[in-house]
Structure formats: structure tokens, C-alpha cells
Amino acid sequence: MAENGILDYQGMNQAIYRGATSNIVVDTQSMSIEIGAGNSSHTSNLHFECNHDANVASIKLNSNVVTEFSRSKKLIKYPRVALTSDSDQSYIVTRSSQFLDYNAWEAFDENNPVGGNTGNGSGWASTIPGNYSVSTGAWGGGGTPHHTGSTQGEWIQIQLPDSIYLHDFVIESRSETTYGADGYDHGYPKDVVLYGSINGSSWDTIKTFTTGQKTFSEAHTENVNETRAYKYFALVVNSTQVVNNTTQVTWTSIGQIRLFGVPEYDPEAHGTDVIVKSVPNVPNTDWLEVYYDAKSYSTLPDSVNDESGSTNTFNGTIPSGHQITFDDGDIKAFVFPGRDSTTPLQYPDYIQTTLSGWSDNQPHTQSCWFKPASITSFDQVFGLWDVASTNYEYSAFGIHTDKFEYYHFGSEFQYPYDVSSLIGTWCHISAIHTGYIPDTKVYLNGHLLSGSRTQGSDNTLSLGTAPKLALGKDPGRGNASQEWAFHGSIANYRLFNRALTSDEIYQLYAYQKEYFGHGDLSMTLKAGRLGIGTSEPRAALDVRGEIRAIGSMFYLLDTPIQNEWYWSGSTSTTGAEVKVIYSQLPDNCRAVYADVFLPQASANDHGSHTLGRDHKRIGALWTAGRSSTTDNQPTVYMGDGLSQGSNVVFISQPGQNDTEYYFGNWWPSLTIPLAPGNVLYHGRNGFGGTGGWILVYVKGYYI
Numbered sequence: 079m080a081e082n083g084i085l086d087y088q089g090m091n092q093a094i095y096r097g098a099t100s101n102i103v104v105d106t107q108s109m110s111i112e113i114g115a116g117n118s119s120h121t122s123n124l125h126f127e128c129n130h131d132a133n134v135a136s137i138k139l140n141s142n143v144v145t146e147f148s149r150s151k152k153l154i155k156y157p158r159v160a161l162t163s164d165s166d167q168s169y170i171v172t173r174s175s176q177f178l179d180y181n182a183w184e185a186f187d188e189n190n191p192v193g194g195n196t197g198n199g200s201g202w203a204s205t206i207p208g209n210y211s212v213s214t215g216a217w218g219g220g221g222t223p224h225h226t227g228s229t230q231g232e233w234i235q236i237q238l239p240d241s242i243y244l245h246d247f248v249i250e251s252r253s254e255t256t257y258g259a260d261g262y263d264h265g266y267p268k269d270v271v272l273y274g275s276i277n278g279s280s281w282d283t284i285k286t287f288t289t290g291q292k293t294f295s296e297a298h299t300e301n302v303n304e305t306r307a308y309k310y311f312a313l314v315v316n317s318t319q320v321v322n323n324t325t326q327v328t329w330t331s332i333g334q335i336r337l338f339g340v341p342e343y344d345p346e347a348h349g350t351d352v353i354v355k356s357v358p359n360v361p362n363t364d365w366l367e368v369y370y371d372a373k374s375y376s377t378l379p380d381s382v383n384d385e386s387g388s389t390n391t392f393n394g395t396i397p398s399g400h401q402i403t404f405d406d407g408d409i410k411a412f413v414f415p416g417r418d419s420t421t422p423l424q425y426p427d428y429i430q431t432t433l434s435g436w437s438d439n440q441p442h443t444q445s446c447w448f449k450p451a452s453i454t455s456f457d458q459v460f461g462l463w464d465v466a467s468t469n470y471e472y473s474a475f476g477i478h479t480d481k482f483e484y485y486h487f488g489s490e491f492q493y494p495y496d497v498s499s500l501i502g503t504w505c506h507i508s509a510i511h512t513g514y515i516p517d518t519k520v521y522l523n524g525h526l527l528s529g530s531r532t533q534g535s536d537n538t539l540s541l542g543t544a545p546k547l548a549l550g551k552d553p554g555r556g557n558a559s560q561e562w563a564f565h566g567s568i569a570n571y572r573l574f575n576r577a578l579t580s581d582e583i584y585q586l587y588a589y590q591k592e593y594f595g596h597g598d599l600s601m602t603l604k605a606g607r608l609g610i611g612t613s614e615p616r617a618a619l620d621v622r623g624e625i626r627a628i629g630s631m632f633y634l635l636d637t638p639i640q641n642e643w644y645w646s647g648s649t650s651t652t653g654a655e656v657k658v659i660y661s662q663l664p665d666n667c668r669a670v671y672a673d674v675f676l677p678q679a680s681a682n683d684h685g686s687h688t689l690g691r692d693h694k695r696i697g698a699l700w701t702a703g704r705s706s707t708t709d710n711q712p713t714v715y716m717g718d719g720l721s722q723g724s725n726v727v728f729i730s731q732p733g734q735n736d737t738e739y740y741f742g743n744w745w746p747s748l749t750i751p752l753a754p755g756n757v758l759y760h761g762r763n764g765f766g767g768t769g770g771w772i773l774v775y776v777k778g779y780y781i
Contacts, residue, residue: 150349150604153245153614156238156337161186168239174224174232175205177329182234190253190295190333201252201333203265204232204315210329215268216317224314225281227451227502229271231316232330237278241307242339245614247272249289249313250297252333265331266292269317271502272300274308280407281312282595283502288661291319295333303612303622306408306595307342340614352603353613358589361572362582367442368392368547368573370429372411378404382412382429386572392547394429401427402550405567409504409594414550416452416565427563428551433462434544443574444475445508445586446549447594450501450566453479458552458562459507460571461485464542471540474552475509475520476562480657482527484509484520489534491518493527494692496659496755504567504594506587512577515539519577522754523596524587525624526580528691528725547573569594597622630668630780639776645762646769656760660752663779669751670758671778674729677771678741687772688761690726691753725751726761749780 157169164171164183173182180203190201209218209230217230224233249270251263272284289298315330369386382394396402403413414427444460461474471487482493508521515536520527549571551563570590578586592598602609609615611622625631643656660670674689729745752758760772 146351146353146355148351148353149347150351151340151344151347151614152349153338153340154242154344156242156339157186157236160188170237171235172237173202173204173234174222175207177203177205185234185332185335186236188334190250200254201331202234203252203332204330206329207232214317215320224273224312225279228273228281228312229314229316231270231314233312233314234330234332234335235310235312236335236337237310238337241276241309241342242337243307243342243614244274244284244302244304244311244337244339245616246336246338247285247300247302247311247313248297248334248336248338249300249332250334250336251292251294252331253295254333263292263294263296263331263333264318264320265329266319267298267313267315267317267330267332268319269315271314271316272302273312273314274304274306275310275312276308276408278310280405281310282306282308282408284308284311286499286502289319297334301616303614303616304339305592305597311337349605351613353600354602355598355600358599359585361586361589363387365574365576366572367433367575368431368571370394370549370571372404372569375404375410376406378402378412384431390433390435392431392433394431394547394549396429402429409567409569411447411449411567411569412549413567414564416454416457416563429549431547432544433547436541436543436545437575438541438543439513439539440541440575441511441513441577442473443508443510443576443578443583444473444572445506445574445583446571447504447506447569447590448564448566449504450477450497450564452501452565453477453498454565456483456562457564457566458548458550459564459568460547460549461552462541462545462547463552464540464545466542466544471542472552473509473511473539473541475507476564482507482520482522482529484518484529486511486515486518486534486537486539488537489515489518490532491520491529492532493520493529494753494757494759495522495527496657496753496757499659499755504596506591506594506596508578508583508586510577510583511539513539521580521583521587523591524584527754530692624666625781632671632778632780634671634778635776640773641776642771642773643760644769644771645760658758658760658774660756660758660776660779663756664781665756666754667752667756667779667781669749669780670776671780672748672750673775673777674745674748675773675775676729676743676745686762687729688726689729689748689750689758689774691751691757692725692759726759727751750774 159167159169161169161171161183164181166183169186171183171186176182180200182202184200185202207217210216211218217232223230224235249267251266254263267289269286269288271286273281274284275281284304285300285302287300292298313335318330363386366386367388367390368384370382371385374383374385379396381396384392384394386392401415403415405411405413412429416427442462444462446460448459450457456476456478458474458476461472461476463472463474472485474485476483476485477497479498480494480496482495482497484491484493506521506523510519510521512518515534515538516531518531520529549564549568572586587596588599597611598613600611600613602613602615604613604615607615607618607620609620609622612620639660639662641658643658645656660667663670676687727748727750729748750758758774
């Protein structure tokens with residue numbers, strides 16, 4: 079050591095090690111170590127700094143890598159006490175209604191005894207509203223919702239003393255057997271929505287889910303893993319379980335509710351987590367033409383400033399008489415009221431500008447974050463229009479309940495998706511026009527969607543030199559019956575005058591995914607568990623998001639999933655006959671591994687079934703090739719554009735005379751592709767009015 083360098087204390091605040099090739103500066107005042115230049119101006123090649131106040135140590139070498147050694151937080155059950163009233167130790171419980179003395183607070187008292195109507199731990203039961211259907215167990219329209227925009231139903235709410243990050247939500251059925259002669263707890267929640275709030279007035283949708291049938295004292299646990307801290311939680315029950323007894327009077331019935339979460343701040347936590355957090359790059363502003371950011375305002379402005387920094391400035395106009403509002407909660411956004419069903423042109427509810435100097439068939443990319451509040455027949459999110467043209471040429475993106483649509487003049491592209499499952503959820507969308515209409519692309523949350531053109535041809539898109547840009551509505555059609563409006567929130571709209579790459583699209587999404595509640599950008603080692611995309615790993619390796627691997631990862635289910643339904647007639651080319659959602663599986667599985675059984679049809683004919691991620695590829699009829707004496711090439715005579723295995727699998731329905739099937743046929747070991755959201759579509763195409771049953775027996779799944 080002494081041969082190669084000198085350790086020199088320069089006063090009380092600094093020590094320098096001078097070696098043959100480098101200097102080391104230990105700055106005791108700033109608690110930093112520098113290797114490189116070795117001077118107090120901090121121009122080193124490597125800088126290691128400890129900040130005791132922030133509890134952060136960082137190593138910097140032209141990088142954005144930060145390593146945190148933070149105090150570990152514990153998973154805690156809430157309420158932390160057994161409640162004895164509706165206001166107890168800073169816990170406050172409210173409800174929509176109450177039957178007799180089945181108090182709502184008793185759902186939080188950790189007491190679920192057999193027997194009821196005692197006022198002592200019998201759980202909560204609501205009254206029976208007039209708009210409730212006994213036969214279906216579902217609420218109809220009307221009534222008082224929990225909050226503006228919430229789903230219809232009975233609700234129960236709890237206010238906690240402090241905010242928590244919710245990880246699990248548990249609903250336990252009542253132990254009481256008085257109203258369940260068939261062995262099930264009638265009134266147990268079925269379709270529910272869980273909401274969260276930081277202030278009790280502005281509410282976010284945490285999760286929408288469906289429970290199964292429960293016998294007495296059985297519980298449903300919903301894994302939430304919320305990345306936002308909430309102080310208020312509300313469960314809205316839209317339908318209840320009705321089992322083998324459609325005449326039984328039922329109501330919302332819950333024995334116990336338990337919330338498991340991590341406190342926003344826990345002074346009792348002393349463990350240590352290791353957190354490696356990436357800082358996303360600011361998205362490129364090259365070729366950015368328009369940028370509207372709601373975060374720039376504290377109230378709704380008269381006009382929206384273009385913050386793109388481009389040569390031309392295209393500020394957005396909000397017309398007078400509008401009903402647009404501004405959400406100034408955790409996430410700032412412009413809120414659009416949607417179409418007025420009576421007078422659709424009464425309220426010009428959109429943000430609009432004119433893009434002077436546009437280059438006709440200019441390739442472009444439009445993107446934004448949006449949160450639908452409801453969906454009508456079609457909701458327009460954003461678009462460009464050449465209103466000067468008699469053809470109203472446009473490049474516009476919108477949503478239906480079961481698909482996304484991207485319109486160009488003369489062409490319509492559809493992307494099957496259970497969009498209704500996104501209501502109340504922030505999503506990032508990017509729509510790309512490459513300059514060649516068949517090469518249109520749509521990305522949801524950074525991932526390319528699978529779609530197809532349903533009408534139109536390869537016409538050139540011509541927007542002219544001054545097209546209109548609008549958010550929330552189509553302002554250019556000039557026809558009341560064709561006005562399309564968006565009901566929901568829009569934030570951070572961007573228009574680029576070129577087609578972005580897939581990496582650039584993901585950069586846009588990742589840059590603000592934490593802000594919009596799509597998980598974090600960290601890797602956490604906690605209690606011997608490694609979590610990627612979560613600060614609370616729940617397994618030895620817990621990955622929140624997609625795992626990319628060569629091929630696909632297959633999981634065999636311990637308990638297979640059985641679904642059975644009846645079909646009738648031939649499916650039209652505009653919709654699906656049946657849609658099955660596999661909510662029991664991890665999010666966004668690629669495919670299921672299943673056996674399928676088709677019994678005898680109800681008519682003497684042949685036809686085809688499709689199972690998979692698309693419900694429109696139903697034309698797989700073996701036309702000229704179906705004769706036993708004709709030898710024809712299969713792909714020549716099957717429906718146009720059909721791709722066995724990539725989007726769907728095809729199976730044949732036997733008729734009454736097909737005795738070789740013994741009046742039914744198993745199709746074993748099929749790999750059936752799923753649409754996003756674990757959606758399986760079943761389509762049908764045949765001759766005449768056939769009908770019958772279909773059984774799908776899922777044995778495994780692919781991710």
C-alpha cells in the first residue's frame with residue numbers, strides 16, 4: 079500500500095488516497111467516497127454517496143441505478159381490533175342498508191357463530207331492494223349507487239385510521255344455516271366491485287371479481303396487490319349466489335370481511351429490504367407534434383396548451399357549453415361525460431385543434447392514458463379527421479365492450495378484447511398508422527394487440543393539410559345519429575408525426591406506469607423472497623408482469639376447470655355466441671390445454687365450431703372438398719384468412735346420422751389460444767338451426 083500511494087488527511091473533513099493510477103477521496107462531511115479525479119469539486123469517475131436522512135446509498139457512473147436498503151414493512155390484518163360498533167377506535171363502518179340487527183360492523187368483529195338475528199356476531203345482511211331479481215340474484219337499474227359512476231348494488235364501506243396498501247381481500251360467508259336448506263349460503267356475494275379512496279369522496283376501482291358458491295363459513299380470498307395506499311374501502315355487490323332455489327328470498331349476506339395490507343408507514347417495522355429500482359427514461363420528443371398533459375393544471379383550463387415544443391403550437395380548444403370536468407385527485411385528467419342519449423349534439427364535449435401544415439398521408443402515432451367510465455355501442459377516444467373532405471376521411475380510435483377499433487377511411491380494424499373489464503381502470507393505448515393501411519398497429523399497455531381488418535381496402539389515407547384533432551368525441555361527421563363520444567377520463571395525449579417502434583411504445587408506457595397504478599419499476603429482496611415489479615413478494619420468485627422465455631411455460635392444474643354451455647343456431651359474423659373468462663388463472667394466459675366434448679347435434683347436418691381468441695373466424699367450412707369422392711387442396715376451399723392454431727382451433731359437429739361418433743365425440747388435448755384477459759370465444763357456423771351442448775375441460779394453461 080505504501081509503495082503505491084499515500085493516504086493523506088487534509089483537515090477534518092477530507093482524506094485523499096493518492097495511488098499510481100487513480101485517486102480516492104473520502105469526504106467525511108458529505109459522507110461520500112470518490113474514485114477518479116480526487117478533488118473536492120466532485121468530478122470523479124465513480125461517486126459512492128451515503129445519505130443518512132434519505133436512507134439511500136448510491137453508486138453513480140453515468141447511470142441511473144439506485145440501490146436502497148429500506149426498512150421492511152409487515153403484512154397486517156385489518157381491522158387490527160374486533161369492532162364493537164360502527165365507530166370504534168378510529169374505524170368507521172357504513173352500509174347501503176341493513177336487515178333487522180344484522181349490523182354491518184359485525185362483519186369486522188372476528189366472530190361468525192352459528193345462528194343469527196342475535197345482534198352478536200351474526201354478520202351483515204342488507205335489506206331486499208325493489209330492483210333486485212330473486213331468480214337471478216342480480217340488481218337492476220335505479221337505486222342509489224355508492225358513489226357517482228359506481229356499479230349498481232348493495233354496499234359496505236370501512237374507513238381505516240391510516241392508509242394501507244391492500245394485498246388481499248377476504249369475504250367469508252355467514253355460518254347461519256336458517257336460509258340455506260340446500261347447503262349453500264344464499265345472498266353470498268357473486269359479482270362484486272372493490273373501490274378505494276384516499277379522502278372518502280374520490281373513488282378508484284381497485285378490482286372487479288366474481289366469487290364462487292360457498293357453504294357456511296367458507297371464504298373467498300381475492301389477491302389484490304394494490305400499489306396505491308387507500309384509507310377507505312367499499313365493496314359493492316352487484317349480484318348474489320342463488321343455488322337450486324329461485325324462490326328463496328335473498329339479500330346481500332356476509333359473515334366476515336378481512337383486509338390484509340401493508341401500512342403506508344409502519345413505525346414498528348425494523349427488518350431490512352434490498353430494493354433495486356430503475357428510473358425510466360423520459361420519452362423521446364423527436365417528431366412529437368402535439369402533447370396535452372393534464373398534470374399541468376390545478377383546475378380545468380379554458381384551453382389546453384400544447385407542450386410538445388415543436389415548431390408549430392396546436393393548443394386545444396374546449397368549446398363553450400361543454401360538460402367536461404377536471405379530476406384533480408392523485409391522477410390528474412380531463413373527464414368526458416359521454417354522449418347524451420336524447421340530444422347527442424347538445425353538448426360539444428371534446429378538446430379540439432386544427433393541425434395546419436399536415437402532410438396528407440403522413441405516418442403518425444397517437445397515444446394516451448384513458449379510463450372508461452362506461453361503454454355504449456361505440457365510444458370515440460381520439461382521432462384525426464379531414465372535415466373539409468366530403469368523405470370525412472379519418473384516423474380514429476375507439477372502443478366497444480368486446481373489442482377495440484381503429485378506423486381509417488375505407489378500412490376498419492378490430493382487436494377482440496374484453497374492454498368492459500377495463501371500466502374504471504387506467505390503460506395506455508397507442509395507435510399507429512404507418513402510411514400503409516394494412517400495416518396498422520394498436521398497443522395496449524405496451525403490448526401489441528392481435529387484430530384484423532373487417533372491412534375496407536388498401537386505399538390511401540388522405541387527411542389533407544389541415545385535419546382536425548379531437549379528444550373525447552368525433553367532431554367532424556355532422557350527423558347527430560353518428561356522433562360518437564367517450565365517457566371517461568383521458569390524460570397525457572401525444573401525437574407523433576411518424577410511426578413509433580415497439581420499443582418506443584413501451585418506453586411511453588413504462589415512463590408513467592407507476593403514476594397510473596400499473597405496478598412499480600423495482601426488484602425487491604424481502605424475507606428471502608425476490609419480487610420483480612412488486613415491493614411485497616409473495617413467493618420465492620414473484621414476478622408481476624409477463625415472463626419472456628423461449629417457447630412457453632406450461633402449468634398443469636391440480637383441479638381441472640370444467641365449463642359447459644348450450645349453443646343454438648349459427649353464429650353471425652358480427653359477434654360471439656359464447657364468451658368464457660378464466661378468472662381462476664393468472665392474468666393474460668396465452669392458451670389453455672383442454673379436452674372438448676361435442677354431443678349429437680339437434681339437427682342432421684354438419685358444421686364447424688371455433689374456440690380461441692377470435693370470434694369472427696367462423697367460416698371454416700369444407701365446401702367443394704367435403705365430398706368423399708373429391709380430392710381438393712384444403713386451404714383452397716376453407717374460409718379466407720383462417721389460421722388453425724394461431725387464433726383459434728376448429729372442431730366439427732357431428733349430425734344425427736354420424737353413428738361413427740356414437741352420438742358424440744371427444745376432441746382431446748387441444749391447445750386453445752386465449753384473447754387478452756383470459757377470454758375464450760366460441761363461434762359456430764353450420765347449416766340450418768342446429769343446437770347442442772359443448773363441454774370444455776381445461777387441464778392446464780400456458781403463459
